[in-house]
Amino acid sequence: MANINTSAQDRTFDAIVIGSGISGGWAAKEFTEKGLKTLVLERGRDVKHLKDYPTTNKYPWEFPHGGQIPEAIKEEAPVVSRCYAFKEDAMHFFVKDKEHPYEQDKPFDWIRGYQVGGKSLLWARQTQRWSDYDFEGPARDGFAVDWPIRYADIAPWYSYVEKFVGISGNKDGIDNLPDGEFLPPMELTAVEQYFQKFVKDNYKDRHVIYGRCAHLSEPQQIHIEQGRVQCQKRNLCQRGCPFGGYFSSNSSTLPWAEKTGNLTLRPHSVVHSVIYDEKKGKATGVRVVDAKTKEMTEYYARVIFVNASAINSNLILLNSTSSRFPNGLGNDSGVLGKYFAFHNYRATIYADHDGHMDVTTDGRRPTSAYIPRFRNVKKQETDFLRGYAAGFDTGRRKWNSHDGIGKSLKDNLFNEEMGNWYVGSHMMGETIPKEISQLTLDKDKKDEWGMPVIHVNIGYDDNDEKMVKDFHEQMTEMYTKAGFTNIRTGDSKQAPGLDIHEMGGARMGKDPKTSVLNKWNQLHDVNNVFVTDGACMTSTSTQNPSLTYMALTARAVDYAVSQMKKGEI
Known part of the structure; x- marks a missing residue:
């Protein structure tokens, strides 16, 4: 990639992208493909596909602690160690809590991965499209503000990114979960198929489907051109995939952008703020603190995309102050940092299944079944707003164990006796963006790079509690009718954040008085700055959000480039 020298000319680009994760990688791909010299700034270290996956091919016995995290490390990292993927094989892709402080005005687990590729590793x-039931939700249900777009605006961009990413799925024909451009699905288990048929036969508005996922079940030519091959179903994805079997910035968009010759990637670059020129009435560049030397350098471009992940994107905009914008760049509305939201993952339910004893599972699979939202879809039918989706996973218990020594250990390991099936679901509930749920900058505390420490003030409300209760009731009813036994409900009471689906703060909207971004993800008040990561979201829906970030990013870049050609940017 291009070397960066110290002259202003060599620090000037057509486009600057802040962040190299899922949305930043897409911005880089789209800009460079369209011929723009593009600088991608990443605050963490470089991670190159294949070369920088140190554990990807290790055997279980090669991990000193059997894959688990020692207590000493957990004590040093109390937040990140609560993440499901923070294990011995992947902990090098997570930040260390003590090195990156933040203030929890209410308990919030901020899970971060600062490296090239970000959390796309x-x-x-899981990849689901939104529907008009989601985009129209705020206007219909009276929360947040109306989305400035509808499904028709983003549908072709969903198709565009799905073809490049590679999404395994089925054409399910569900109006509140639109179909996409799918590769063949992997197989549901016998019990998942049983429950799928049971739900179809007994509930007209509920569905159990294959969980659509960003895995190459049958690579197409576009994936082969990326250097990616078929998913091997190793289920070691968090280590980095040497096959490129699942989508990440590292295996897909960034190498694609690099091949154009238009990409300059600068790791170890902590973006301090966006530079606003009051005479020109636009942004001219960004201030960057070198993560190693702590020296500040300015880089310049005609257009800037902020893709630092939701909280950090808010932090950068709030920290970008000037006489024109004393409260943060583009913050004439005063809502920047507010109306922050997340997904509620607290509720779970488990049960046993005594049937299908003549079959079991074989091999691995990187997804499971999925139950799309069925509450309050076409009409308000509960005492809470919005709804929830759910996972549905099954398996057969095996009685082998690691007990014993010598022959008894060997016998236990190879014991082929099997027990009954287990089934389980977790809730992914939509939370309501509220003005009091906000991100603010500490006036006095700064981190070692001179950035203000950010305060996160967000929590559950009565709507969330009612949703948890309804999930338990509805799923218990479905499990009971399906003949499942020993039903057990759970509420983890976990803090917001472990969903890793933080959204909002720089929301899209029609009215500049109540939103930060317009329908093109463009700041209402600064037309050459765009935000297309989770910070842009007006509401959260129940679907996993990454596919929507990618589609919004590709759409916004296409618009930005067209405006640049017209001289509007």
């Missing part, structure tokens, strides 16, 4: 890879 770690995401759960």
Whole structure:
């Protein structure tokens, strides 16, 4: 990639992208493909596909602690160690809590991965489109503000990114979960198929489907051109995939952008703020603190995309102050940092299944079944707003164990006796963006790079509690009718954040008085700055959000470039 020298000319680009994760990688791909010299700034270290996956091919016995995290490390990292993927094989892709402080005005687990590729190396890879039931939700239900777009605006961009990413799925024909451009699905288990048929036969508005996922079940030519091959179903995805079997910035968009010759990637670059020129009435560049030397340098471009992940994107905009914008860049509305939201993952339910004893599972699979939202879809039918989706996973218990020594250990390991099936679901509930749920900057505390420490003030409300209760009631009813036994409900009471689906703060909207971004993800008040990561979201829906970030990013870049050609930017 291009070397960066110290002259202003060599620090000037057509486009600057802040962040190299899922949305930043897409911005880089789209800008460079369209011929723009593009600088991608990443605050963490470089991670190159294949070269920088140190554990990807290790055997279980090669991990000193059997894959688990020692207590000493957990004590040093009390927040990040609560993440499901923070294990011995992937902990090098997570930040260390003590090195990156933040203030929890209410308990909030902020899970971060500061490296090239960001959390695209770690995401759960579930990909569902939104529908008009989601985009029209705020206007219909009276919360947040109206989305400035509808499904028709983003549908072709969903198709565009799905073809490049590679999404395994079925054409399910569900109006509140639109179909996409799918590769063949992997197989549901016998019990998942049983429950799928049971729900179809007994509930007209409920569905059990294959969980659509960003895995190459049958690579197409576009994926082969990326250097990616078929998913091997190793289920070691958080280590980084040497096959490129699942989508990440590292295996896909960034190498694609690099091939154009238009990409300059600068790791170890902590973006301090966006530079606003009051005479020109636009942004001219960004201030960057070198993560190693702590020296500040300015870089310049005609257009700037902020894709630092939801909280950090809010932090950068709030920290970008000037006489024109004393409260943060583009913050004439005063809502920047407010109306922050997340997904509620607290509720779970488990049960046993005594049937299908003549079959079991074989091999691994990087997804499971999925139950799309069925509450308050076409009409308000509960005492809470919005609804929830759910996972549905099954398996067969095996009685082998690691007990014993010598022959008894060997016998236990190879014991082929099997027990009954287990089933389980977790809730992914939509939370309501509220003005009191906000991100603010500490006036006095700064981190070692001179950035203000951010305060996170967000929590559950009565709507969330009612939703948890309804999930338990509805799923218990469905499990009971399906003949499942020993039903057990759970509420983890976990703090917001472990969903890793933080959204909002720089929301899209029609009215500049109540939103930060317009329908093109463009700041209402600064037309050459765009935000297309989770910070842009007006509401959260129940679907996993990454596919929507990618589609919004590709759409916004296309618009930005067209405006640049017209001389509007």
